Amino acid sequence: MLHQGIRKAEKRGTSVLVSQVLSVAAVDPFSFYAAGPNKYDNDRTFWSDPENDTTIVGLGCVKQFQAYKDRFRTIENEWQSFLQFSIVDGAPSRPGVGPVLLGGFAFDPTAPESGDWDHFPEGGMVLPELMLTSAGSQGWLTINAIVNEDDDLEAVAEDLLLKHHGILAHSSTDISSKVDAISIEEIRPQEWKETVRSAAANIRTGKLEKVVLAREIRVQSSRSFSSSRTLMNLKKQQSDSYLFAFEYGKQCFLGASPERLVKREGQQVYSTCLAGSIQRGETPETDIELGYILLNDHKNRIEHDLVVQMIRRAMEEECDFVQVPSEPELLKTPHIQHLFTPVVARAGVGTSLLRMVERLHPTPALGGYPQEEAVEEIKRIENLDRGWYAGPVGWIDYQGNGEFAVAIRSGLLNGDQATLYAGCGIVADSDPESEYEETKMKFKPMLTALGGNQYD
Numbered sequence: 434m435l436h437q438g439i440r441k442a443e444k445r446g447t448s449v450l451v452s453q454v455l456s457v458a459a460v461d462p463f464s465f466y467a468a469g470p471n472k473y474d475n476d477r478t479f480w481s482d483p484e485n486d487t488t489i490v491g492l493g494c495v496k497q498f499q500a501y502k503d504r505f506r507t508i509e510n511e512w513q514s515f516l517q518f519s520i521v522d523g524a525p526s527r528p529g530v531g532p533v534l535l536g537g538f539a540f541d542p543t544a545p546e547s548g549d550w551d552h553f554p555e556g557g558m559v560l561p562e563l564m565l566t567s568a569g570s571q572g573w574l575t576i577n578a579i580v581n582e583d584d585d586l587e588a589v590a591e592d593l594l595l596k597h598h599g600i601l602a603h604s605s606t607d608i609s610s611k612v613d614a615i616s617i618e619e620i621r622p623q624e625w626k627e628t629v630r631s632a633a634a635n636i637r638t639g640k641l642e643k644v645v646l647a648r649e650i651r652v653q654s655s656r657s658f659s660s661s662r663t664l665m666n667l668k669k670q671q672s673d674s675y676l677f678a679f680e681y682g683k684q685c686f687l688g689a690s691p692e693r694l695v696k697r698e699g700q701q702v703y704s705t706c707l708a709g710s711i712q713r714g715e716t717p718e719t720d721i722e723l724g725y726i727l728l729n730d731h732k733n734r735i736e737h738d739l740v741v742q743m744i745r746r747a748m749e750e751e752c753d754f755v756q757v758p759s760e761p762e763l764l765k766t767p768h769i770q771h772l773f774t775p776v777v778a779r780a781g782v783g784t785s786l787l788r789m790v791e792r793l794h795p796t797p798a799l800g801g802y803p804q805e806e807a808v809e810e811i812k813r814i815e816n817l818d819r820g821w822y823a824g825p826v827g828w829i830d831y832q833g834n835g836e837f838a839v840a841i842r843s844g845l846l847n848g849d850q851a852t853l854y855a856g857c858g859i860v861a862d863s864d865p866e867s868e869y870e871e872t873k874m875k876f877k878p879m880l881t882a883l884g885g886n887q888y889d
């Protein structure tokens with residue numbers, strides 16, 4: 434294949450992607466990720482969906498796709514033209530195997546930056562050098578190489594074999610899920626509550642109907658945070674969420690999000706409306722009671738309905754046969770219950786996964802309503818560099834299948850420090866104190882995974 438690739442590169446006068454897929458016995462994706470730093474220091478990606486349909490771990494990077502302006506389309510176009518002369522061998526006909534890009538997008542590329550996210554591009558997806566896809570007891574290893582016309586076949590082949598053997602030899606690494614002692618620093622909580630108060634007042638008098646305001650907390654550990662350990666903990670504690678991790682330099686952005694943005698599998702498209710929150714009950718009875726309160730709460734229903742309206746409209750523009758249930762149901766995670774409305778559709782002619790991401794982001798679950806005004810309001814009053822928090826993160830394969838989640842319940846690890854982010858939808862009758870309590874609840878999944886739950 435490499436020989437074929439080099440010949441093709443000569444003929445076309447361009448680099449050629451050679452992608453070889455091997456079926457492998459079940460390899461634990463967490464161990465595979467943890468084995469990465471030996472060779473692939475700071476260059477790892479992780480994705481898994483709540484159904485465990487697709488877990489993808491990427492090590493290294495043979496090509497980066499980064500864009501600022503028109504970021505979704507630019508990456509889409511570059512990916513398509515890059516794939517034009519690619520050679521893919523051994524890939525089964527299932528999504529997420531063979532050439533796959535993994536990555537994400539900042540919430541708002543035009544927002545002022547604090548420096549916290551310096552290593553992260555506004556839009557950045559990577560094609561890993563080695564990628565493990567696992568689904569139940571099945572696994573596939575995709576090895577990607579880019580060859581050029583003047584490459585030496587023997588040298589390229591030897592390099593690939595060494596990497597391949599090296600990683601498989603290491604992938605039995607045992608990861609301890611022990612957590613460290615951590616301390617928490619709140620960042621301007623009073624100022625945030627004040628901002629919520631004035632945002633709600635503006636909503637009562639202006640044309641904005643909802644704005645999502647987020648805040649951050651800083652966490653300090655006695656030793657460097659480990660993204661593999663944190664992912665393992667998230668897997669144990671938040672098994673019904675999407676898990677994701679993206680390393681850039683010494684930083685790693687990771688989290689456990691319950692919220693799908695959009696998934697495409699063949700012509701089938703799925704999205705999710707998730708907004709409106711309440712805590713879990715301590716007993717099954719109080720839990721059911723709280724769920725009932727949430728389903729019937731006026732403020733939460735407004736927050737949720739605005740998300741449904743917007744997603745329905747966006748999906749109807751891009752897809753056919755859009756189905757949206759008329760009433761929300763409950764989605765329960767270990768710390769929180771949400772109002773949840775699933776959306777199913779068929780991809781329209783000429784649409785694509787990244788086009789749908791562009792059309793949907795940010796939904797009123799992360800930005801507000803109307804969309805543009807809400808994003809402007811966030812920029813004006815929030816005083817937070819969201820970076821990739823609340824942006825779309827996910828993957829897209831060479832056949833256009835893939836999935837994006839919304840990067841909430843997340844944090845940025847940086848050595849022995851971590852910054853965690855959480856926000857909530859503000860509407861006309863939002864109360865700053867209860868919104869503050871809601872953000873505390875939304876920090877808990879990440880805090881528990883990092884080192885305990887002393888944030889009460």
Ligand SMILES: C=C(O[C@H]1C=CC=C(C(=O)O)[C@@H]1O)C(=O)O
Nearest residue numbers: 708709710798841855856857858
């Ligand atoms: C913005 C966040 O959550 C969103 C998703 C679900 C429920 C939400 C809410 O009830 O406010 C938020 O819209 C976050 O967790 O940081």
